[in-house]
Amino acid sequence: xxxxxESIGKILLELQKDDPDAFKKLMERAKNxxxxxxxxDIDIENKEIDNYNIKVDEYNKKxxxx
Numbered sequence: 863x864x865x866x867x868e869s870i871g872k873i874l875l876e877l878q879k880d881d882p883d884a885f886k887k888l889m890e891r892a893k894n895x896x897x898x899x900x901x902x903d904i905d906i907e908n909k910e911i912d913n914y915n916i917k918v919d920e921y922n923k924k925x926x927x928x
Contacts, residue, residue: 878885
């Protein structure tokens, strides 16, 4: 089962990178269907990760422009 979990994790990471809107919709659906899998602490961590990713994207855009 761990190989399947790892594969799904990789697919989700790629989806988050390639199509963040679809990823958010998918995660919202998963949260609605399985709220027990999502805790408040995880939401806080995900927001921090999202903010970090935004900063990284902004930094990468600045580098690309130069």
